[in-house]
Amino acid sequence: MNFFQKYGGPDFWSKFLNVFYTRITSSEHLSKHFIGKDIDYIKSMLIGLLEVTLVTEGHYPEDSLREGHKSMGISMEDFEVWISIYTSTLSDSGVSDEDANIIISLIQSYRHCIVTKP
Template identity: 25%
Template sequence: MTIYEKYGGYDFFHQCIYGLYLDMFDHPEIAYHFISVDLEWLSRQQTDYLIRAIGGPDIYHGGTMKEVHAHMGITKFQFMEIAKAFRQVFLDKGVSQADTDFIMSFVASHATQIITRKTSLIDQIMRPIYRIIRKLFGWWLSKKNSWIRSSKIK
C-alpha cells in the first residue's frame, strides 16, 4: 500500500497542504510570498506535485520547482521554516513519523531548485524578533500556529 493510499488519497493530502498554507499566511516572514495568491489553487498545485511522489496519480501539469519559485527570492531560512511547518502539519494529521520522513526527504530534494537567495533584509530583521516572541509568548502561540510550534529559532 502506498503512502497516498494509506491515508485516504487526494483529499487527505490536499487538506494537509491547505492547512500548511493557512499557517504560512500567519508567518511574519513567509506571508508576503502569498499576497494575491489563490490559496485553493496553490494548495491543489502543491498537492498535485506531492502525490506522484507518494504513490498517487501523476496529475501535476505546472512548471518545474525552479521555474515556479525563481521570482520569489526564497532564502534557506524561509525554506526551512516552511519545511518545519510542513512536517508538523503531517504529524498533526496523523501521518506516521516514517511516512512524514519520506515526504520530507522529497521536499528537501527540491531545496536547491527553490532557494535562490542567501539572505534577505526581512531575514535579518525577523530573526531577533522571533527569538523575543518565542521567549515571551511561545507557550501561547504554540497552540495557535504550527510555524511557532515547529520552529527552533537560533
C-alpha cells in the same frame, strides 16, 4: 500501499494542504511570499505534486519547480521555516514520524530548485 493512498488519498491531502496553507499564510516569516497569490491554485498544483511523488515515488520535473520559484526570492531560512511548518502539519495530521521523515526527505531533494537567495 503508497503514502498518497495510505493516509486517505486526495481528500486527506487536500485537508492537509488547507491546514498547512492556513499556517504558512499566517506565518510572520513566510506570509510575504503569498500576498496576492491564488492559494487555491497553489494547493491544486501541490495535490498533483504529492500524487506524483507519493504514489509513484517519481521525481517532479525540476525545471517546473525552478521556473515557478525563481521570482519568489526564497531564502534558505524561508525554506527551513516552511519545512518546519510542513513537518508539524504532517505530525498533527496523523502521518507517522517514519513516513513524515521520508516525505520531508523527498521535499528536501528539491531545495536547490526552490531556494533562490542565499
